[in-house]
Structure formats: C-alpha cells, structure tokens
Amino acid sequence: MxxxxxxxxxxxxxxxxxxAPILLVLGLFGGLIILAQGSAVAPxxxxxF
Structure with a gap:
C-alpha cells in the first residue's frame, strides 16, 4: 500500500x-486477468475480449 x-x-x-485514469484502467485490466485465471467468473x- x-x-x-x-x-x-x-x-x-x-x-x-x-x-490517474491510465493507472485506473491498468488496475482494472489486472483485476480482470486475475479473475479470469481459473475462477467461476472466467466464462x-x-x-x-
């Protein structure tokens, strides 16, 4: 932190x-990538995309 x-x-x-907006979008994409790796939210x- x-x-x-x-x-x-x-x-x-x-x-x-x-x-700030650039970092926010990068953070959102990073969160989507983490969620997409083997979770129930992936489909x-x-x-x-």
Whole structure:
C-alpha cells in the first residue's frame, strides 16, 4: 500500500493528475486477468475480449 501512497504523492506534487485514469484502467485490466485465471467468473469475462 505504500507504493500507492508514494505514487499519489508524486502525482499531487508534480501535478500529474492525467496519470490517474491510465493507472485506473491498468488496475482494472489486472483485476480482470486475475479473475479470469481459473475462477467461476472466467466464462463471463471472455465475451468482453
């Protein structure tokens, strides 16, 4: 969690708020990949791609 806090402090100090949507989308895709690996949710995720 300290990495996320450090990233937030960097974005706030350097006014790089445009990075937030990019990181959010990357996080969502990472979550989908984790869910798609052998879970019961996997068949519902395949139509998205």
């Amino acid at each position: 300290s990495t996320a806090l450090e990233l937030w402090r960097f974005m706030r100090a350097r006014r790089k708020f445009w990075l 519902f995720l395949y139509p998205l």
